[in-house]
Amino acid sequence: MKRPSILVLGAGYGGLTTVVNLQKIMGTDEVDITLINKNEYHYESTWLHEAAAGTMTPEQVRYDIKEVIDPVKVRFVQATVEAIDVAGKKVLTDNGEFTYDYIVIALGFEGETFGIEGLDKYALSIANVKAARYIREHIEFQFATWSAEEVKDDSRLNIVVGGAGFTGIEFLGELANRVPELCKEFDVPREKVRVICVEAAPMVLPGFDPELVNYAVGHLESKGIEFSIGTPVVEATPEGVNIKKSDDEFEFIKAGTVVWAAGVRGNRLIETTPIENMRARVKVEKDLRAPAFPDVFIIGDCALMINEETNRPYPPTAQIAMQQAEAAAANIKALIQGQTTQEFIPDLKGTVCSLGDDDAIGVVFGKKVTGKRASFMKKMIDNRALYMVGGPKLVIKKGKFNVL
Amino acid sequence: MKRPSILVLGAGYGGLTTVVNLQKIMGTDEVDITLINKNEYHYESTWLHEAAAGTMTPEQVRYDIKEVIDPVKVRFVQATVEAIDVAGKKVLTDNGEFTYDYIVIALGFEGETFGIEGLDKYALSIANVKAARYIREHIEFQFATWSAEEVKDDSRLNIVVGGAGFTGIEFLGELANRVPELCKEFDVPREKVRVICVEAAPMVLPGFDPELVNYAVGHLESKGIEFSIGTPVVEATPEGVNIKKSDDEFEFIKAGTVVWAAGVRGNRLIETTPIENMRARVKVEKDLRAPAFPDVFIIGDCALMINEETNRPYPPTAQIAMQQAEAAAANIKALIQGQTTQEFIPDLKGTVCSLGDDDAIGVVFGKKVTGKRASFMKKMIDNRALYMVGGPKLVIKKGKFNVL
Structure with a gap:
């Protein structure tokens, strides 16, 4: 048989x-x-x-x-x-x-780009390892170019993140920590770099507890992230994105990097x-x-x-x-x-949204957590996923132990 | 007074x-x-x-x-x-x-680009820290792009180095070691990458002992570097370089990266x-x-x-x-x-031309040296320069101690 x-x-x-x-x-x-x-x-x-x-x-x-x-x-x-x-x-x-x-x-x-014009072509997407690596190299290349070019185009340093959902916020959390490193590595003054989150919905992290959302936004804003909420992206071009601020008001944000993390x-x-x-x-x-x-x-x-x-x-x-x-x-x-x-x-069991390596927000077993404790839990969740697939060997090899 | x-x-x-x-x-x-x-x-x-x-x-x-x-x-x-x-x-x-x-x-x-058309605009130059960093990021970006793009343009991975003088050869030596690392990091098969040295003069490293030159060329060729000698670059374009192979024969080499190291x-x-x-x-x-x-x-x-x-x-x-x-x-x-x-x-006191981190050729106190011994001497020369300016403190901080 x-x-x-x-x-x-x-x-x-x-x-x-x-x-x-x-x-x-x-x-x-x-x-x-x-x-x-x-x-x-x-x-x-x-x-x-x-x-x-x-x-x-x-x-x-x-x-x-x-x-x-x-x-x-x-x-x-x-x-x-x-x-x-x-x-x-x-x-x-x-x-x-x-x-x-x-x-x-x-x-x-x-x-999912919801049929928004130009997004497929001009926005980057955190879709897989190769695409993620491409985004990293793209951003570094923008910084290296700005640093080396004689006539400096500051808009190269602008990074637009489309979407204030889970992926968008977690990516912003990493950028908030990464931008100062990039500035140091490429001799770029921090104040030259803008990171702008554009979200169509009227809120950040829909479904999350408002207190936690406030914590997250406050944390990211304190690190220089800007938010433009309730302002849908209506078009992406090779130079940036056009956003709709009200029924008859639009704003074009010039940016060297546009990452679409909204669907x-x-x-x-x-x-x-x-x-x-x-x-x-x-x-x-x-x-x-x-x-x-x-x-x-x-x-x-x-x-x-x-x-x-x-x-x-x-x-x-x-x-x-x-x-x-x-x-x-x-x-x-x-x-x-x-x-x-x-x-x-x-x-x-709960959900934790990281805000960079050192902070997070979440609800675990029904309890709200923020800060280092939440960040620690996030890493344990990540390690647990490794454990479920590959046992302790994989956790040791790939686990996150840069615990605070 | x-x-x-x-x-x-x-x-x-x-x-x-x-x-x-x-x-x-x-x-x-x-x-x-x-x-x-x-x-x-x-x-x-x-x-x-x-x-x-x-x-x-x-x-x-x-x-x-x-x-x-x-x-x-x-x-x-x-x-x-x-x-x-x-x-x-x-x-x-x-x-x-x-x-x-x-x-x-x-x-x-x-x-110095000797008035060759397009070189100023389309070739990169190892002129200073920012320009060198730009070249590194440019090459990484080409590899990341190739890896992420659906329709792959292999010419992105081609690197043309203009000049087989001291700088050109030392740069090729580093590339010979770096390319396999880049291939691993960006999931690129090694055989997809071409590194081509183009030199107008009929020889590599003019002024060097022919035996040492043969050693250098042999070493670099064994690591996959190609040489096109006696073939001047006549034009650089956004797509690559045009080289003159004989009085009426030209060849266009498509390349994502062109580095001019020839003057x-x-x-x-x-x-x-x-x-x-x-x-x-x-x-x-x-x-x-x-x-x-x-x-x-x-x-x-x-x-x-x-x-x-x-x-x-x-x-x-x-x-x-x-x-x-x-x-x-x-x-x-x-x-x-x-x-x-x-x-x-x-x-x-002598001259040593490195061929990557692990090999070199040179003449030191009148004696020819190759291989690990030459590479060691090159590092000592580099450390001596640090010592002359900043004393032992600077050597400890910035010296090259990855000695074989």
Whole structure:
């Protein structure tokens, strides 16, 4: 009898945790497990804003997938997925075709520009390791150019961050610490550099406690970050962004760097399948399967789940993706063994938003935290994610121990 | 009675060594010494190719002028010299006007592009710390861009180095070591990167022993550096350089980075004075004074001295500049004390051309050296220059101790 085959697409938090759980709970003789990922490495996507700001190196935020998978139990294929045929139960990649009995789609997020003109072309996005590294190099290049050029164009030093949500604020927190370093390294007076956060919504960090939001804004403003709230970006150009300040008032902000951190959506490949979806996110069944496709699990940023308490979707976080991965692995095992699947219920331990290496805000186990204590917790959360995938060895190798 | 005033322009090897010697041999009550320099720091211009390649940081190749001057004896003014009035015995800067009884012009070199079209605009030059840092960031930005872009333009990764003289070869030596690091850091396959040295003359390192030249070329070629010798650059464009391969054969080399390392001249300010000069270099008297201006000393890259043994000019090296500085300081003291000046005779200890951090070629005390031994000597030469200016303290702080 042929062993059932499980195909996992993506080695982000969701995909890699699925594989790690599968190799733990399933025997070698029970299943064939294949993991497909574009790169030979996993990256901590919740740390990318640090690589983009330059406060961490790209090396620090990624590690080899081979370090955490068991080669006896899991076949790893480095390939880019080109199409998912959920009717034919196969996946086409640039490195061959793969069939499956069960598939876990964990392809992560893509940036969403909401059709705003020029953003795709002229704004940078913290989408992956390479894009984050590009942002860091782009900013350094602007500083080096300003320093070396005879006629100085100060607008090179302006950095516009689009979005005051989680990613935007965390990135601003890193920039607040990084800019003084950049100034020192490139002989640029600090007062020449402007970092401006532009947000369409009337508030910063929607969903967060207002007291914590005030703390965050105060902290960032004290480090020289400017906020322009309730002022949507209406266009990006090679020179900067145009923002709408009121019904008939616009302002053009000239900037050498524009980073768009204001929206995510699911992976576009989902939209090419017959699976019902909204911006490539699929409202999954309670056991994490796609509606009408009982052999397809969808987890992480491509899965949409409604929090019945608030009647709003759960945010696409690493925490939930990893819990879903564990549940999906268990449910696949159940199906293979002829048992019934279990409902997935997120266990929300809290959320901490960093404000640079040395400060943060958050709610942990229902309690508000700020400052060094919150920053410490943030690092423990990051280390815990490493532990869940790679055990203590990975924590020692990649963990954040620059604890205050 | 008013004390005589000495004005020293430039804090490179020549200017700074002059000041350090003056403050040693002259009493506070004897003279007023003023040092004028564009930056508040001195940089090791013979190390700039390392900062440009990225094998050293800009911080490592510079130090604060205040670390080596005695504030009781020397007044340091950060200013850019705008004009030298040798008839009126005064100097105009962007930070005021300064008169003098004796002046030491030690303003260093500028790049020479020999009128080749486009070089000024599109080629980078290892001219100073900021320019070197710009080159490093430019190259990193090309690698980051290639890595992040969807449609990859491999020519971004090509680096053309114009000139196979001392600077060109030392820069290539650093690049040979740096490129593999860059490839690793930016996920670029090594075989995608081309480093091409283009030289108009029919030989590499003219004036060097042919055996040593062969060693150098062999070493660099083994690390993947390509040479195109006897093929002048005839034009630089935003896309690369056009080289002349024979009378009617041209080749365009597409390259993301073009560094011009093929010629130096004296500082252009010299040309605005009535002092006789050739490409801003002054054929100085035997005691280092400018012809017809007995209160003007010119040392370093702006001074031209003929080696009577070879009937060719001495090369503009740090070694000679520092020896001239010592002699100029002594001659100024002699003039002030009514004595006669002494003839300056260079004491050539040898020349070592590095081929990266781990190899070099050279002639030291008349003996040919290569490999690790030569590399060690190069580092000792670099450390000796630090010692001459700042004593053991500076050697400990800035010296090269990564000795093999």
